[in-house]
Amino acid sequence: MTAPEETHATVKYPPGRYGRRREPQPRRRWLVFALAAVVAAAGLAIAWQLYQQYGPQDFEPQVQRFYNITDDGISVEFVVRKEPDQRAVCSVRARNAAGEEVGLAQVDVPQGAEAFVTYRLATSDRPVTVEVPACSPLKQR
Known part of the structure; x- marks a missing residue:
């Protein structure tokens, strides 16, 4: 018995039978x-x-503490870091246990690089927290 011969011939398919061969695109x-x-x-x-x-931001408010919580108000101490010669106004907001806003005020901040502010915020319900979300330059009146 003889071993089958190996062939390495290239197979040519009949033209048009399998579609045209794509040439590699550059x-x-x-x-x-x-x-x-x-x-x-x-x-x-x-x-x-x-x-x-x-x-x-130009103004960086940070609540230091809040205290004296009653059914109609809350006291807050916060510091605002800013340029020493600038005056600012900050929004102070209190929320109740349900997360609803119960008090909001615009508080003037004096000059100084780190202005320390104490403010008593009146509320419509008993607050559980207070925040200073934003400050902006005080517009001259």
Whole structure:
């Protein structure tokens, strides 16, 4: 018995039977680089916008403590870090146990790099917490 002979001949298929064979397309590397540059530029623009909106603020309020809680008010002490020559106005907000806003006031902040403020906020219900969500420059009247 003899071993079968191995053949390594290339098989040619009949033309038109399996469709036309695609030739490899040249890669368009410039298109990939252009799209990557556009995506990177858009990402940087979005990052810059978010930094401007949510980044470091000119005024940094921080509640130190709140005390003297009654059914109609709460006392709060907070500090605002800012430029020494600037005056500011801060929103002070109290919430009840259900999380509803029960008191809101605009409080003037004096000049100084770290202005310390004590304020008594009137409320419509018994508060459980107080916060200073935002401060802005005091507009001259």
